[in-house]
Amino acid sequence: MFKFNFNIDGPESDSNLEYDSTQELQKKNRLYWYDVDEIFLDKSKHSNISLYKQNSKCFSFLDQQLFVVSYEKQIKLQQTIKNSIKNADLNHSDLVTAVYEGGAKIWECTEDLLIYMLQNKITENISGKLVLDLGCGTGLLGIFAAFNNAIVHFQDYNKDVLELVTIPNVLINLPFNSWLESSQMKFFSGDWSKYVEATKNSPRFDLILSSETIYNPDNHAKLLNTFAEKLKSTGLIYLAAKTHYFGVGGGLRQFEDLIVRDNRFKSKIVWKSTIGVCREILEIKFKS
Numbered sequence: 001m002f003k004f005n006f007n008i009d010g011p012e013s014d015s016n017l018e019y020d021s022t023q024e025l026q027k028k029n030r031l032y033w034y035d036v037d038e039i040f041l042d043k044s045k046h047s048n049i050s051l052y053k054q055n056s057k058c059f060s061f062l063d064q065q066l067f068v069v070s071y072e073k074q075i076k077l078q079q080t081i082k083n084s085i086k087n088a089d090l091n092h093s094d095l096v097t098a099v100y101e102g103g104a105k106i107w108e109c110t111e112d113l114l115i116y117m118l119q120n121k122i123t124e125n126i127s128g129k130l131v132l133d134l135g136c137g138t139g140l141l142g143i144f145a146a147f148n149n150a151i152v153h154f155q156d157y158n159k160d161v162l163e164l165v166t167i168p169n170v171l172i173n174l175p176f177n178s179w180l181e182s183s184q185m186k187f188f189s190g191d192w193s194k195y196v197e198a199t200k201n202s203p204r205f206d207l208i209l210s211s212e213t214i215y216n217p218d219n220h221a222k223l224l225n226t227f228a229e230k231l232k233s234t235g236l237i238y239l240a241a242k243t244h245y246f247g248v249g250g251g252l253r254q255f256e257d258l259i260v261r262d263n264r265f266k267s268k269i270v271w272k273s274t275i276g277v278c279r280e281i282l283e284i285k286f287k288s
């Protein structure tokens, strides 16, 4: 089943992830996880804002409206086929392990976490604080934090996602008053472990937001280590995810087990879905 449509009415249900048929083969071979690249919000990107607006659609999360570009329209701007999103799209896959990690569309738990943050005023005192949207995809969590004057860094595995989706979304949603203001934001592509290494001298974050990033159990340790290396000692993490990812293997109970065994963090479930696919939000912080 092709499940990679940019949704019409809101984030789609995507609990049964569609894998590319080459996935099992790739797993048997050694996977190469991409190196880190920093993508800069240069002036040429600002000049495309009207085009990005034409390619976007408005979504409402309670009373918060956010514009999101259609990745399908955005990839039409690309002349070559050498584009991870386009290839995944052509192969009808949500994910191609270590090649394309699914960031071009809005995943369901992003909506959960946005609504949770709105209802619980999570970003109320966040002005001037450092926030990381880890595995950002469309970047809506980070954009929401930036609305509240946080300094946000966006990380996604795929450079294409940052260039074609995240950065356009940032530019069409945030009213930049000055060039300097937008230059405080940072965008990094590449694998989590390489991101940790490449940014080891950068300040740690007050808040890390992450949605739908635990579907692959092989990456759990890497993700937890990223949390440990990037969070301030007093910082908070909100991790939104499905309880179980059918067909892929990851799930929140496994990730919680790792947190317990690892012994650096404590976590609690702060929200659970009551309808539809089982989804939860974990609040994670360092043990004091």
Ligand SMILES: C[S@@+](CC[C@H](N)C(=O)[O-])C[C@H]1O[C@@H](n2cnc3c(N)ncnc32)[C@H](O)[C@@H]1O
Pocket (backbone or CB within 6 Å): 033, 101, 102, 103, 104, 105, 106, 107, 108, 109, 110, 134, 135, 136, 137, 138, 155, 156, 157, 158, 190, 191, 192, 193, 210, 211, 212, 213, 219, 222
């Ligand atoms: C399913 S998408 C979720 C995107 C977005 N957070 C959302 O909820 O709409 C998973 C995201 O996790 C990130 N990701 C997964 N594995 C990764 C890895 N090994 N290194 C870096 N990022 C990874 C990718 O950036 C990808 O966008």
